[in-house]
Structures are given as structure tokens and as C-alpha cells.
Amino acid sequence: MAEKRLTLGVAARLSRYLQILTQTRKSGRSTISSRVLSEYANVNPTQIRRDLSAFGKFGKRGVGYDVDYLITRIKDILHTAGQHNIALLGCGNLGTAIASSDVFVDHGFRIEAVFDLDPARIGQRIGGLTVQHPSEIPETVAERDIIVGVLAVPASAASSAAKSLIDSGVRIIFNYSEALLDAPPGVTVHSMSPAGELLYALYFYLS
Amino acid sequence: MAEKRLTLGVAARLSRYLQILTQTRKSGRSTISSRVLSEYANVNPTQIRRDLSAFGKFGKRGVGYDVDYLITRIKDILHTAGQHNIALLGCGNLGTAIASSDVFVDHGFRIEAVFDLDPARIGQRIGGLTVQHPSEIPETVAERDIIVGVLAVPASAASSAAKSLIDSGVRIIFNYSEALLDAPPGVTVHSMSPAGELLYALYFYLS
Incomplete structure (x- = not known):
């Protein structure tokens, strides 16, 4: 058909x-x-x-x-049946919340690797995974067949975090930060926009 | 006009x-x-x-x-100029991340109160506010003119958390949990749906 x-x-x-x-x-x-x-x-x-x-x-x-x-x-x-692997960047409060929730798991997404720049966090366990240094992104993305990168980093770090993922072959960036990210051809950047959605809800309340 | x-x-x-x-x-x-x-x-x-x-x-x-x-x-x-006050329910990793970020502040929303059921968290400071027990919701919502409730609680707790806010006069519920919430007349429930948005991004990647 x-x-x-x-x-x-x-x-x-x-x-x-x-x-x-x-x-x-x-x-x-x-x-x-x-x-x-x-x-x-x-x-x-x-x-x-x-x-x-x-x-x-x-x-x-x-x-x-x-x-x-x-x-x-x-x-x-x-065409979304099956398993899709995620790398999570940023293991602060937001990253830890994402890694510990089943919001993605329930839909066939699996967080396969977590990264953070903070030396104090590297080697720690969150959501059953060991926090790695971002220098290991290229090898890990290739090895674990990761196609989605989730950014739970501060806005100031989002652009370089996205670049390291994209350079390693990640094709979907899911951006939890407020940073505006440029997407090279063939890459989808999807930014969560809680403030935008709240403004929208507010409009219908106020009008 | x-x-x-x-x-x-x-x-x-x-x-x-x-x-x-x-x-x-x-x-x-x-x-x-x-x-x-x-x-x-x-x-x-x-x-x-x-x-x-x-x-x-x-x-x-x-x-x-x-x-x-x-x-x-x-x-x-x-009609969204001005200041709109938020009560945040849930002070775990996600709630702490929300309270510490400027995602809402930048758009005229101010988190005016934070609540958690966990006795260990009550009285602690997050994002410049003192965590209160949910029994104080009605009084606080009225006193601080709160119109938005942000739910950063587990899915299992979302429904009762929403109810306590709505009963106190909150008219917009912004739901970060995966729980499906029923909205009584006159109340807007807006659920963040990261998994839904990721499935959407995936479709355009795969097809």
C-alpha cells in the first residue's frame, strides 16, 4: 500500500x-x-x-x-514501534528527574547513556546508569545506536552540548533548556516550551 | 476597537x-x-x-x-502583560529544577509559593521560597492571588494535588506529570507531553 x-x-x-x-x-x-x-x-x-x-x-x-x-x-x-535510544546530557535536578521517570520508557524510548561536565557527578549512578564525561559521547553514541539527545543543561551550555551530539551522529535533539538552537540540515531540534504553553493557557483564561 | x-x-x-x-x-x-x-x-x-x-x-x-x-x-x-502568580506543588528533583530556573520568570510568571507533602522537605528553602504543607494551599492561594498551579508531583499524586488547587480557586493547572487529569468547567488543564513531542519528532526522522 x-x-x-x-x-x-x-x-x-x-x-x-x-x-x-x-x-x-x-x-x-x-x-x-x-x-x-x-x-x-x-x-x-x-x-x-x-x-x-x-x-x-x-x-x-x-x-x-x-x-x-x-x-x-x-x-x-x-512508524514508531520498536526501541529508540536516548543520550541524556545534564545530570542536575532536571536531568535526574528525567532519568528517574518513566515518561520516555513508556513510549519505547530508552535512556542508554547520561553525561555531565561536572567532575563531582561523573561516575555517579542515576536512573541505573553511570554518569560519563562528554568526551565519551562519540564512542557511546555509535556503540549504543543513539538517535535522540535530550538536553537538560543550562541554556548557556545547550549549544555546545547539542553540537557534540550532532557531530557524533545524533539526529534528534530534544531541548529542555530555553536556549534557541540552530539545526543543521538533517537534524531535528525540538524545544520544550513550558513558558510558551503557559502563556497560551493564560490567554484563554484571561480573554 | x-x-x-x-x-x-x-x-x-x-x-x-x-x-x-x-x-x-x-x-x-x-x-x-x-x-x-x-x-x-x-x-x-x-x-x-x-x-x-x-x-x-x-x-x-x-x-x-x-x-x-x-x-x-x-x-x-x-492580554498577558503583567504579573501572574504560580503555586508549585512538588519539591523533588523536577520541582526544584522548575523553582530554580527562570523559564517562567522571564515571561511575567512568578512562583509565589511551593508545597510538598514530605515532612522532610517542609520548611526547607527552594528558589528563595519556604516549602509549605499542602494544608496551607487555600489560604496561600487567596492571599497571594495565585491563578496558576504547576504540578511537579508523581503521576499518582497529580489528581489530588490538582483538586486541592482547584478547590482553592486556581484556574489554570499546568501538569508536568503523565497523569491524565479531568478539568471541571472554568478550569484549564495543560499537560506537558514530552513523550508525545518526542514521538512527533521521531516520525519526521523515520519517515
């Missing part, structure tokens, strides 16, 4: 649905209605039904969507 | 532009081109020019947008 590349909007919404469905399954529920999915995703139910019906007949009227089945199908559509 | 309510998409993009512009100003630059703004925002330049031109003539060909002026105008449009 020929496949069309998804638009940015569809891919973003499907990714969000997948995250919600995974959490729904984790909480022990096996079905979900488009209305409930809509509330969690902040997407209107008509849009959700349209997004999902484009890929086949998923839902049953009055019963809702089968969570397991929908997870499998969306993973197929997004 | 009569004002139209912004659509979800426009409000989201303007919020993101504002966050990028604030960071641009912080890095010492006074102008920005639609192309550069486009790269940081992952929005195409035509869309950016359309979003901004709807509110007046901002840019100069060949020079770009004046960063200060654009920040002021977007804040006007979003």
Missing part, C-alpha cells in the same frame, strides 16, 4: 493521542471514547474522529475505541 | 513566538527575521508573516522585526 507522509498537524495530533492512550492503558482502562480523548488532547471530537477514520474503522458507537488496538495502529502509522 | 477572540492555532503560535522573542532579546539581539523566527518556531515563514500582519505592520523588508516592539504588541494581543 502506498503511504502518504502525514502533515505536521496530523502527526502532532496522532503523537499526542498515542501518549494519552498509553497513559490510559497504564491506568487500566481498555476503551476510550472520542469525547474523553478529546478532553485530554484539547482537540475537538470531530477532528479526532476524522484523524482516526482516515486510517480505517477504529471506533464502535457507544463503546469507543479499543485502546490496545488503537495504540498498535497509531504506532504503525507513525 | 472591537476584538475578536484568537483561534486556538493563532494563540498557540503567538505564545510560541513570544517565548522565542523573549529568549532572542535575552541573548542581546534586537531584530529577528521571519525566516529565523520560522526555524525556531517550526512554523513556515508565510504563516508567520500572516499571523503577524493581521495585527498591523510589524516587519521591515531586509531588516526583520523589531524584537522589543513585537514583544510588546504580542503581549497586548494575548
Whole structure:
């Protein structure tokens, strides 16, 4: 079957649905209605039904969507089934929180290596891994097939941290810092923007 | 002048532009081109020019947008000028990272109170504030005019934490946990979804 590349909007919404469905399954529920999915995703139910019906007949009227089945199908559509390896840079409070949480693990991402410049942290264990010096990035990225770099470093250190990962072959940079990073061709930089999202929430509260 | 309510998409993009512009100003630059703004925002330049031109003539060909002026105008449009007070729940690694960063401060949000259930943390200082017991939420929210609650608690604790804030009058819940939270009428729940965003980045890498 020929496949069309998804638009940015569809891919973003499907990714969000997948995250919600995974959490729904984790909480022990096996079905979900488009209305409930809509509330969690902040997407209107008509849009959700349209997004999902484009890929086949998923839902049953009055019963809702089968969570397991929908997870499998969306993973197929997004080609994100399988395991994807992460290197985490920065083992301060934020990095430690990320390494100790299952936010990525639940979705097939595994943190395979952690790095920090601080000599006091190197050799320590966080989230079951030993903190390494960034000079070991190139070898580690190659050996452990790492494609995602997560930056939990101060904004002032983000640019050089990203560069060392990209030079070693990492193709997706997931930036938790506020720094604005330039992406060379073939590299995706995704910046978390909590302040931007909070401003957005505030607008609808104030207006 | 009569004002139209912004659509979800426009409000989201303007919020993101504002966050990028604030960071641009912080890095010492006074102008920005639609192309550069486009790269940081992952929005195409035509869309950016359309979003901004709807509110007046901002840019100069060949020079770009004046960063200060654009920040002021977007804040006007979003009605987000001024100070907005936050209560932070959860003072573990993530909460400490949030309290110590300037990610919210830079955008007119101030963390005014921090809470944790752990007796060992109560009374400690983080980010210049003293950790309080959650029993003090109602009084503190009223006294300090808090409208935003930031949840940096484990997923299992998120629902009750949100409830205590909402019962005290908080109208925006900013949820860093993976928990799916139900929002009563008049309350906005915004969940950070790093895994969802990473799945989205992965799709464009893999396809």
C-alpha cells in the first residue's frame, strides 16, 4: 500500500493521542471514547474522529475505541514501534528527574547513556546508569545506536552540548533548556516550551 | 476597537513566538527575521508573516522585526502583560529544577509559593521560597492571588494535588506529570507531553 507522509498537524495530533492512550492503558482502562480523548488532547471530537477514520474503522458507537488496538495502529502509522535510544546530557535536578521517570520508557524510548561536565557527578549512578564525561559521547553514541539527545543543561551550555551530539551522529535533539538552537540540515531540534504553553493557557483564561 | 477572540492555532503560535522573542532579546539581539523566527518556531515563514500582519505592520523588508516592539504588541494581543502568580506543588528533583530556573520568570510568571507533602522537605528553602504543607494551599492561594498551579508531583499524586488547587480557586493547572487529569468547567488543564513531542519528532526522522 502506498503511504502518504502525514502533515505536521496530523502527526502532532496522532503523537499526542498515542501518549494519552498509553497513559490510559497504564491506568487500566481498555476503551476510550472520542469525547474523553478529546478532553485530554484539547482537540475537538470531530477532528479526532476524522484523524482516526482516515486510517480505517477504529471506533464502535457507544463503546469507543479499543485502546490496545488503537495504540498498535497509531504506532504503525507513525512508524514508531520498536526501541529508540536516548543520550541524556545534564545530570542536575532536571536531568535526574528525567532519568528517574518513566515518561520516555513508556513510549519505547530508552535512556542508554547520561553525561555531565561536572567532575563531582561523573561516575555517579542515576536512573541505573553511570554518569560519563562528554568526551565519551562519540564512542557511546555509535556503540549504543543513539538517535535522540535530550538536553537538560543550562541554556548557556545547550549549544555546545547539542553540537557534540550532532557531530557524533545524533539526529534528534530534544531541548529542555530555553536556549534557541540552530539545526543543521538533517537534524531535528525540538524545544520544550513550558513558558510558551503557559502563556497560551493564560490567554484563554484571561480573554 | 472591537476584538475578536484568537483561534486556538493563532494563540498557540503567538505564545510560541513570544517565548522565542523573549529568549532572542535575552541573548542581546534586537531584530529577528521571519525566516529565523520560522526555524525556531517550526512554523513556515508565510504563516508567520500572516499571523503577524493581521495585527498591523510589524516587519521591515531586509531588516526583520523589531524584537522589543513585537514583544510588546504580542503581549497586548494575548492580554498577558503583567504579573501572574504560580503555586508549585512538588519539591523533588523536577520541582526544584522548575523553582530554580527562570523559564517562567522571564515571561511575567512568578512562583509565589511551593508545597510538598514530605515532612522532610517542609520548611526547607527552594528558589528563595519556604516549602509549605499542602494544608496551607487555600489560604496561600487567596492571599497571594495565585491563578496558576504547576504540578511537579508523581503521576499518582497529580489528581489530588490538582483538586486541592482547584478547590482553592486556581484556574489554570499546568501538569508536568503523565497523569491524565479531568478539568471541571472554568478550569484549564495543560499537560506537558514530552513523550508525545518526542514521538512527533521521531516520525519526521523515520519517515
